[in-house]
Amino acid sequence: MPDPARPADPTDRRVIAMMNQKGGVGKTTTTVNVGAAMAAAGARVLLIDLDPQAHLTLSVGMEPGEMDRTNYDLFVDEGTTAMEVVREVESIANLAVLPAETNLAGIESEMAESVQAGTGQSILRDKCVDLFRQFDAVLIDCPPALGLLTVNALCAATEVIVPMQSHFLAMQGMSKLFETIGSVRQGINPTLRVSGVVLCMHEANTLLAGEIRAELDGFFGQAGEGDAWHQAEVFDPPVRRNIKLAEAPSFGQPVLAYAPESNGAADYRKLAASILGAGRAAETPDAAPQPRGSEQARG
Ligand SMILES: Nc1ncnc2c1ncn2[C@@H]1O[C@H](COP(=O)(O)OP(=O)(O)OP(=O)(O)O)[C@@H](O)[C@H]1O
Ligand SMILES: [Mg+2]
Secondary structure, eight states, X not given: OOOTTSOSSGXXXXXXXXXXXXXXXXXXXXHHHHHHHHHHTTOOEEEEEOOTTOHHHHHTTOOGGGOSOOHHHHHHOTTOOHHHHOEEOSSSTTEEEEOOOXXXXXXXXXXXXXXXXXXXXXXXXXXXXXXXXXXXXXEEEXXXXXXXXXXXXXXXXXXXXXXXXXXXXXXTTHHHHHHHHHHHHHTTOTTOEEEEEEEESBOTTOHHHHHHHHHHHHXXXXXXXXXXXXXXXXXXXXXXXXXXXXXXXXXXXXHHHHOTTSHHHHHHHHHHHHHHHHHHHHHOGGGOOOOHHHHHTOO
């Protein structure tokens, strides 16, 4: 059977950085569960934990202290290859991870020299070129900061998705975030684009949630062709607040394995499908998104 999740040409592989410098908005939850849902739909998926908190690594059942090699080694040791760091996730087939450890926190200071020499930003991309060829999609969990690790994610990525909590001050910091993406696009990664926003821990039907969504639609609608977020959208569905999503990490499992019947699993399955669909629309000019005006009418 042809695999709908698999791109026709391996160079169409999507490398998605889940980025927001705000803490606790749902980046890791979205990376793990969108990745698991894409894998369950037949794609071969790689998750990359670029956060020294190592929450993604823990969330897929790995102990950060118990691994031979992690992303820390990938960054600081020239001889370490991505093939030596990558591991399969036990609870979900087709899902692999480049794990992190808390010592990743030292990267910024340990790598000051290579940053000054201008070589520190593309380490992830350079080290992972061969590994990425084995996957249909790569999802990178960024730390809540705009430093070297996030810049490495942006350099390796083809696109950015911004997980966001639809609450008061959600939009605060967005201009700094888009500025960072813009400068990476002007420098090291000219084709980088923002494909959209995922609304996490969503309280449906609240006035605030509606306002934030309208604000985002308006912001993306006003983007010029040169902006990285020119074709960005608010992905459907928003992810509802669901206790199973908060419980699953302590069992070391994506929600699809921990509570497959939960609302959390249902939302992430649908979200993964719409993210995969958005990628296909971007590749096929005929299937280009409708003009913004029609999208604003969406519920
Ligand atoms: N839809 C949801 N319903 C309930 N709890 C959620 C939901 N999404 C995320 N959480 C919980 O909220 C907390 C923050 O989520 P998460 O760790 O994914 O955010 P983050 O942006 O990765 O945080 P950080 O910036 O610290 O890396 C976690 O405890 C997570 O389990
Ligand atoms: Mg996180």
